[in-house]
Amino acid sequence: MTLAQPGKSQLSSTNANQPPAFTIEADVLDVGATVDGGQSFRWWRVGGPKSELASYEGVIGKTAVRITEVTGGAQVEVRAGEVPEAFPEVVADYLGIHADLTQLFTAFGDDPCIGPAMTGYPGLRLLRQDPWECLVSFICSSTSNIPRIKLNVGAVARELGQRIGPGERDFAFPAPGVVAGAGEQFLRDLGLGFRAKFIIPAAEKVASGQLDLFALRATPYYEARAKLVTLNGVGEKIADCVLAFSMDKPEAFPIDRHIRRALERWYGLPENINNSQASDFARERFGQHGALAQQYMFHRERLSQRAKRGGAQVESELPQDRN
């Protein structure tokens, strides 16, 4: 499998009155699994029936976009908002196009769980999101589910973020200072529940500069994780998600109940060890590919659960058990 050169994309519209559209080249890119598979929570599938190639609408920074999977990559249309310099590169960066999936494919093609997953739905990538939005999103994920997380994060953006387009979800994510100023009760009234009491102090720490999230991109994994878990409401699981999906830490391996089940089922992870040890176990096995491997594992578990409820058929084509 070959992949496109990083960042090879170009603007295809030059009319200043037309919203720009451009293509991002990537030999494998599964837009839906990447943007709407549990890494981020402000993307929505739009348009036709399931058989058609899907489009997803969402916001990157202060730009409202629609991303459509096309052969050889993705077509990106700007729907509204600011269009920063070198925006195609910004989108490519966000979508994790620069990562070389072939390394994972080569190293784990024979893996009992990851191997079939990579063959079955290649092109699932690691997003490189804004760390602040990512942090709030995963604080919201605590004892929640994806529909509700989307509801909560969407409400925060809608009520506190800057409107950037005509759509009901076209809002930039509010800056830490704005969230801090809104207060806990405001977030509770939005339906965030007990998570509100974690988000406000986190917002204050980030707004005041006491915690520099962007600096953590250049901080080694363990040190960065240690900084994140000092926040109330952020344990190792949430820290690993933020590190993996926004802070350039490919070795992060978030352990949740689905991943635990997968590790026990496919790799013989002992049931009696704790999640911290399970995470170490996985890092030992997957190393620098941990975060991506975890995403393929998570995606497979989701499809598997969906198939059990009578939904997708993709999983039924993959082996159901070890050996």
Next chain:
DNA sequence: GTCCAGGGTGAAA
């Protein structure tokens, strides 16, 4: 209508 699970965390036991 009820019941239950849902990409956890922190404090108390």
Next chain:
DNA sequence: TTTCACCCTGGA
């Protein structure tokens, strides 16, 4: 190391 409260939404 284990148990429990924390909030509340969507699906069965």
